[in-house]
Amino acid sequence: MKKAPLAEFRGVSKGFGKKLALDNVTLTIGRGKVIGLLGPNGSGKTTMIKLMNGLIQPTKGELFIDGKTPGVYTKSIVSYLPDRTYFADWMNVKDILSMFDEFYEDFDRSKAEKMCAALNIDKEDRIKTMSKGTREKVQLILVMSRNAQLYLLDEPIAGVDPAARDYILTTIINNYNEEGTVILSTHLISDIERVLDEVVFIKEGKVVRHETVDAIKEKEGKSIDDVFRDTFRMVPFARGVNGNDR
Numbered sequence: 500m501k502k503a504p505l506a507e508f509r510g511v512s513k514g515f516g517k518k519l520a521l522d523n524v525t526l527t528i529g530r531g532k533v534i535g536l537l538g539p540n541g542s543g544k545t546t547m548i549k550l551m552n553g554l555i556q557p558t559k560g561e562l563f564i565d566g567k568t569p570g571v572y573t574k575s576i577v578s579y580l581p582d583r584t585y586f587a588d589w590m591n592v593k594d595i596l597s598m599f600d601e602f603y604e605d606f607d608r609s610k611a612e613k614m615c616a617a618l619n620i621d622k623e624d625r626i627k628t629m630s631k632g633t634r635e636k637v638q639l640i641l642v643m644s645r646n647a648q649l650y651l652l653d654e655p656i657a658g659v660d661p662a663a664r665d666y667i668l669t670t671i672i673n674n675y676n677e678e679g680t681v682i683l684s685t686h687l688i689s690d691i692e693r694v695l696d697e698v699v700f701i702k703e704g705k706v707v708r709h710e711t712v713d714a715i716k717e718k719e720g721k722s723i724d725d726v727f728r729d730t731f732r733m734v735p736f737a738r739g740v741n742g743n744d745r
């Protein structure tokens with residue numbers, strides 16, 4: 500039997516009061532891909548990720564993950580990295596590993612321990628005493644050590660130094676199961692574009708482009724970073740230009 504798409508948005512809108520954060524998004528996400536969710540601040544990336552994780556519900560339209568409305572089943576196949584850390588300060592890495600082990604059937608503890616060792620993270624270290632970047636690494640290790648189908652990573656490398664970014668990206672692409680898909684939102688496009696299969700550009704709550712990286716490069720002969728800058732370029736304010744301030 501043909502599998503349902505891994506994620507499918509059908510005319511999805513999401514409003515917060517008067518603000519329309521997502522505007523009639525229709526999008527199909529396939530399996531076995533690394534997808535960059537790219538857009539300027541406030542364009543709706545986190546909103547899309549939270550919808551796929553079932554943390555918020557659409558105001559209009561329908562959303563399916565593996566053919567199902569987000570709920571208990573879909574949470575069991577989605578591994579989510581929020582844009583901020585949520586562990587209690589008193590916990591050490593060992594406590595957190597045990598918590599994930601207990602909580603998620605698909606958690607591979609030995610994989611997580613290996614990644615911690617490779618990034619010189621001591622299992623006795625407490626969240627309280629860790630740098631922000633180290634906390635982010637721990638969280639990403641946990642999320643990528645689940646055997647999930649859909650990994651939703653909201654700004655996974657923002658606080659991590661460039662040397663560790665490379666390790667983390669390589670870890671991301673080498674460590675998820677082949678059928679799985681990774682969706683990651685970031686502003687650090689040049690750092691991540693080598694690992695991307697597809698990009699989704701989002702602007703003011705609308706998906707304005709969804710294409711494979713190969714097709715974009717072939718058509719435009721430019722890096723994704725350059726295409727992004729061209730798509731979202733803002734006109735700088737300059738005193739005296741066009742006589743605007745006179």
Ligand SMILES: Nc1ncnc2c1ncn2[C@@H]1O[C@H](COP(=O)(O)OP(=O)(O)OP(=O)(O)O)[C@@H](O)[C@H]1O
Nearest residue numbers: 515518519520538539540541542543544545546547
């Ligand atoms: N809980 C909320 N209440 C009110 N407005 C919200 C809420 N969450 C998001 N918004 C608004 O919805 C829009 C989209 O926000 P979202 O966080 O999805 O953007 P983003 O693309 O992830 O931005 P960034 O790159 O800055 O993280 C923004 O205008 C934001 O202010």
